[in-house]
Amino acid sequence: MADHATPNLPSRDLKATSRFYAGLGFVEGWRDDGWMILTRGAMTLEFFPHPDLDPSTSWFSCCLRLDDIDAFHAACVDAGVPEACSGAPRVHAPRTEDWGGRVGALVDPDGTLLRFIQNES
Template identity: 25%
Template sequence: MVRKLMCVNITSKDSKRLADFYRAIGVPVYVNDEDYDGWFLGNSENEGCVTVWDENKWGPSCAGFITMVFEVDDLEETYEKIISQGIAINPPRTADWGGQELTLKDPDGNIIMFL
């Protein structure tokens, strides 16, 4: 029986750049130890997370792009933080399902959505 989701793996040709981008838009980024060659995106290693690996070392993780959805406390505050980092992004919008969404692409083309 499945106990929990450990992680979702993605790869990047520049994993540090990608980790720095996620840090800049407010996603917690951490590494277990100095010998680890991946970056965890998420709140803690005890919860499911996204792991960014070095594509040059491990090869591509998928044939296309993925969409990551993050829940935030304040969508407008998140938008302002991203703008303050000099990252181009459209303002939050009302989605077809009625809620507010904020979307952008990371440097590798993956879609990031904040709710």
């Protein structure tokens, strides 16, 4: 197995988090009262309970480096995540940044920012 890292993200409710991410194509690989692991292809996200988290003040974030960010963005929109400038959840369409890379963003229901970045070919 190649070296890898998995983000550990907060969840106010593991069941609700699982339902939200299932709409984006993630499946549960593990869940108990204190931890949950979701996968989508080679991506893994791990969640811990944080029932008192205020989504409007959350500072949690991670980056998803993807081969096809347009497909991931489409999955978010197809799942009903609104394209909006505020609130949670929401999604931001990919765009080319000044440094040349394409980047989009997802804010999940718990206020966690997931930047999705196009892998270089």
